[in-house]
Amino acid sequence: MKKIAKALASILAGALLLSGCAKLDLGEEVNAFPDFTAWTTYGTGTATYADLAAAANTISNDTGAQIRILTSDTAVGRLSPLRNKQAVMSRTGDEYMYSFNGDEDFSHPDWGPQDVRVAWTPTAPHALMTRANTEITTPMDLKGKRVPRITANPSVNNKISAYLAYAGLTWDDVRPVNVAYSEQPAALQNGKIDVLYQQVYGSSLFELESAVQVQWLELDPDATDRVEALQRVSPAVEVGPFEGAPGQADGESDNGFVYPLPIVTYAETSDSIAYYTAKAFQDEYPQFADATATTKNWDLEHIVTMPVQVPFHPGTVKFLEENGKWSQEAQERNEALIAYGERMRAAWPEFLEQADTDGDLKEQWREWKKDHVQPLP
Known part of the structure; x- marks a missing residue:
């Protein structure tokens, strides 16, 4: 650091x-x-x-x-x-x-x-983060939740759409919240959104971790049908592991989106x-x-x-x-x-x-x- x-x-x-x-x-x-x-x-x-x-x-x-x-x-x-x-x-x-x-x-x-x-x-890993001790552990739990719709950032919105597709959901199934990309950590901390999407090693996420407990949504790279569904929305994305990010213990890994x-x-x-x-x-x-x-x-x-x-x-x-x-x-x-x-x-x-x-x-x-x-x- x-x-x-x-x-x-x-x-x-x-x-x-x-x-x-x-x-x-x-x-x-x-x-x-x-x-x-x-x-x-x-x-x-x-x-x-x-x-x-x-x-x-x-x-x-x-x-x-x-x-x-x-x-x-x-x-x-x-x-x-x-x-x-x-x-x-x-x-x-x-x-x-x-x-x-x-x-x-x-x-x-x-x-x-x-x-x-x-x-x-x-390339770099990206993923959806939420506060710990919530009922949100997988993308399937996002139904009815407050999901960020990033202002003037179609790239990130496409990736969130891919997460929703993995879960068999669309934007109609969640409560979109308009927010700027850099405003997401504060919005998650303040309860304005239920998840955020960023590259997993951002300094703002480490700062967020020091204020509240956080965790990453689970993705299963072996869930073939779900992975194919997300790749139809975002073809450049691969599902792969990352470690050493906020919310992870030493040696712990989660899966996220990896792409250039x-x-x-x-x-x-x-x-x-x-x-x-x-x-x-x-x-x-x-x-x-x-x-x-x-x-x-x-x-x-x-x-x-x-x-x-x-x-x-x-x-x-x-x-x-x-x-x-x-x-x-x-x-x-x-x-x-x-x-x-x-x-x-x-x-x-x-x-x-x-x-x-x-x-x-x-x-x-x-x-x-x-x-x-x-x-x-």
Whole structure:
């Protein structure tokens, strides 16, 4: 925890300065990690932020580079600085997929499908937490309970929907409570919600544990039908174990959702910036691998190296190729995803011309793509 605190303190000052910085040159060609860069991610109390801050702190100390981190609880808030060239990289939730496809919050005239690329792909465990000594021990116990609906965060809401699907429930079976992502621990402590959903090692959850007894909802990875139901809602999710989190005794483990929380950028970012960013994560990994409970998942042996729903950046592909981590299958999938993104972005203006902009653009775009955009092979 001391290492985490050191990283947070070092990076936070840069986060506070970001709002006034000039636009960055995403196309800059570099021959080493950039002297100055800016990244975005979730709020400072989250494990997602702690991971990124630990990596940034190590890279900064070793290279002398300035890395500024801007935080936001919302999907659009994390990607807007990239689109506005105030930041280069973002560690995201599922908004990297939603933005690429123009779905959810990005089904909006100001957004639409975005030309984003994956730069690095560490994974992390997430789960539903509740207060101890309640009647809520499994997702099946959520019926009629107060469940958070996270403001402007379709990624987290999708994962909660997947938990409900595991239990054979929907949002109609629970009492949704609108709350910001970072407000969940206080809301659980104060009794406004009955469960919360976060990456399991967030510092705010350890603080919550010091105030109230907490526990994790049980998931059974061998409950095949239930796991298949949740993966129909959130295909990228695997059910897997975690330990050392708040509410767990030494050696105790629970099962949660494990999936990538990637570092993403726009396609216009130069190949050299993406390459040296990937290289820095790998080169500096031994120095920050033990900084948090999940930074051990940040090296070439643990990251995801197969494109699934968003293509990898050419700079990252070059680095993976040099290290024997890029296959012909990955290349073919990447090319198919790039072509699919081009088709969606070309179709978006035509869609807007005929769309009812006062109606539900998310559903209209989803249906329109079925008939007008050639799907992925």
